[in-house]
Amino acid sequence: MRTLLGLGFLVLMAPCPLQIxxxxxxxxxxxxxxxxxxNRTGPKTPAVVNLARxxxxxxxxxxxxxxxxSELEVEDxxxxxxxxGGEVALEQAYLDYRLGDWITLRxxxxxxxxGIINETxxxxxxxxxxxxxxDTDVIPTTWREIGxxxxxxxxxxxxxxxxxxxxxxxRADGLSAAEGIREGRQEGRQASxxxxxxxxxVEWARPGVKIGGSFWYGGTADTNAAVGTGAFGAPxxxxxxxxxxxxxxxxxxxxxxxxxxxxxxxxxxxxxxxxGSRIAGGYVEGAYNLLRLVAPASSQKLNAFLRxxxxxxxxxxxxxxxxxxxxxxxxxxxxxxxxxxxxxxxxGDYQLLRNAAGVGELDVLSLGVxxxx
Amino acid sequence: xSIALGLLLLxxxxxxxxxxxxxxxxxxxxxxxxxxxxxxxxxxxxxxVSRADxxxxxxxxxxxxxxxxxxxxxxxxxxxxxxxxxxxxxxxxPYGGEVAYEPWRRQFRGKTAGDSLRVGKEIRSISGATISVxxxxxxxxxxxxxxTAWHQSGAIR
Numbered sequence: 001m002r003t004l005l006g007l008g009f010l011v012l013m014a015p016c017p018l019q020i021x022x023x024x025x026x027x028x029x030x031x032x033x034x035x036x037x038x039n040r041t042g043p044k045t046p047a048v049v050n051l052a053r054x055x056x057x058x059x060x061x062x063x064x065x066x067x068x069x070s071e072l073e074v075e076d077x078x079x080x081x082x083x084x085g086g087e088v089a090l091e092q093a094y095l096d097y098r099l100g101d102w103i104t105l106r107x108x109x110x111x112x113x114x115g116i117i118n119e120t121x122x123x124x125x126x127x128x129x130x131x132x133x134x135d136t137d138v139i140p141t142t143w144r145e146i147g148x149x150x151x152x153x154x155x156x157x158x159x160x161x162x163x164x165x166x167x168x169x170x171r172a173d174g175l176s177a178a179e180g181i182r183e184g185r186q187e188g189r190q191a192s193x194x195x196x197x198x199x200x201x202v203e204w205a206r207p208g209v210k211i212g213g214s215f216w217y218g219g220t221a222d223t224n225a226a227v228g229t230g231a232f233g234a235p236x237x238x239x240x241x242x243x244x245x246x247x248x249x250x251x252x253x254x255x256x257x258x259x260x261x262x263x264x265x266x267x268x269x270x271x272x273x274x275x276g277s278r279i280a281g282g283y284v285e286g287a288y289n290l291l292r293l294v295a296p297a298s299s300q301k302l303n304a305f306l307r308x309x310x311x312x313x314x315x316x317x318x319x320x321x322x323x324x325x326x327x328x329x330x331x332x333x334x335x336x337x338x339x340x341x342x343x344x345x346x347x348g349d350y351q352l353l354r355n356a357a358g359v360g361e362l363d364v365l366s367l368g369v370x371x372x373x
Numbered sequence: 374x375s376i377a378l379g380l381l382l383l384x385x386x387x388x389x390x391x392x393x394x395x396x397x398x399x400x401x402x403x404x405x406x407x408x409x410x411x412x413x414x415x416x417x418x419x420x421x422v423s424r425a426d427x428x429x430x431x432x433x434x435x436x437x438x439x440x441x442x443x444x445x446x447x448x449x450x451x452x453x454x455x456x457x458x459x460x461x462x463x464x465x466x467p468y469g470g471e472v473a474y475e476p477w478r479r480q481f482r483g484k485t486a487g488d489s490l491r492v493g494k495e496i497r498s499i500s501g502a503t504i505s506v507x508x509x510x511x512x513x514x515x516x517x518x519x520x521t522a523w524h525q526s527g528a529i530r
Binding site for chain 2: 026028030059061064067069096098101104106116119120125151153157159161203205206207208210244246247253299301342343
């Protein structure tokens with residue numbers, strides 16, 4: 001496994017006392033990645049294979065309380081000037097100072113704690129080769145910004161945990177009709193702190209159950225007075241709820257989100273866009289482990305799943321914008337995921353990409369492998 | 374898993390966690406007034422828990438590795454080698470602390486070393502805490518097996 005100290009999976013402390021062990025500085029390496037084969041229907045659309053993500057997790061404990069954690073990602077295998085695709089980016093890089101179970105102070109480049117996929121995005125944790133379209137166009141995964149905050153569990157066995165951050169805000173000049181707030185993210189790259197934003201999450205867990213609620217609130221105007229003035233000029237307000245349920249061979253998950261872009265009209269005027277004033281949608285997904293039927297003793301999994309997404313990045317539009325009904329998307333995905341271990345997955349799925357206008361609809365066959373360790 | 378590695382798993386009791394936490398855990402699992410004596414097995418400490426003259430059980434403290442931090446847990450068995458309870462004494466990771474919740478830990482109660490303990494089968498997982506769930510389940514399985522083996526061989530009595 002990933003420890004430099006461990007004997008396999010277990011850190012064995014006898015006969016060395018824990019206090020000595022825990023006080024030692026320790027570096028940990030992990031990672032995840034995924035390779036995709038994508039074949040879209042339609043003329044002149046040959047299949048594409050892509051090393052979509054290769055991510056190295058690197059963490060270091062300075063002492064019992066202070067730890068650094070990071071993820072460095074290479075997308076599309078390589079980056080080359082003048083060629084499309086390809087990205088090298090830090091997905092996370094922060095310091096944690098642990099005061100107790102109930103609070104850890106965190107500062108650095110942090111993941112917005114919104115929905116399911118943004119924080120838990122390792123490929124074996126979700127069904128389907130690609131992340132859900134909702135988790136690209138509505139919740140813009142992997143959404144990370146720089147800030148400070150606190151994470152912890154609420155004591156007393158309540159089953160409640162929270163995360164709250166104050167981070168840099170979105171930028172209105174990146175908002176668009178088709179991808180909503182996605183390109184408004186700043187992702188830690190010389191980000192403007194003109195519009196500090198709040199984001200947070202509360203979740204409740206039981207074995208097999210997790211229910212969460214998340215929010216984001218902050219301005220987007222940056223320094224453009226035509227869009228808005230003050231720290232909370234042209235605010236974006238997001239609320240989201242999610243649920244996961246696992247019982248024996250069954251797994252269900254669902255996410256909904258609503259984003260209001262309060263000054264969409266001003267943003268559209270300033271940047272010649274047609275950003276919706278409301279972006280909304282969600283998905284439900286059910287899965288069944290087929291190995292329960294044919295090999296009930298196996299700890300491997302063969303999940304058959306079906307997911308249905310509905311979302312619209314122009315659920316409402318400001319004056320002066322005609323709704324593009326092709327943005328009201330309906331995506332149905334069904335397929336299989338074979339998991340020889342809990343942290344590896346071989347996936348195949350078929351997607352029906354539909355929209356309310358019936359324009360540009362297509363089907364996609366995807367295959368993929370993913371791992372985490 | 375070799376015996377040697379298994380032996381190493383059970384840790385010296387006293388330095389593994391704040392003594393007050395260990396004492397509170399023993400009192401919670403075995404009831405107030407339970408007396409804990411430290412036994413040595415090779416280089417490892419095991420707690421023998423009794424009240425008056427009757428044996429209540431044994432407890433051991435060990436560590437498993439979560440994503441990047443050790444998770445310190447206590448595993449307690451009764452006099453006939455049934456798992457009484459599991460306690461997470463110190464959890465240090467930022468995600469996955471749900472393994473300390475009682476509704477998850479109580480899945481282990483009453484299990485014996487001969488019982489299967491697998492995540493997703495006998496032990497339900499928790500979304501977002503998968504790494505910790507697997508680590509703690511593995512640790513419980515091995516510590517339960519080791520305590521049972523020692524008790525049945527007379528190494529602890």
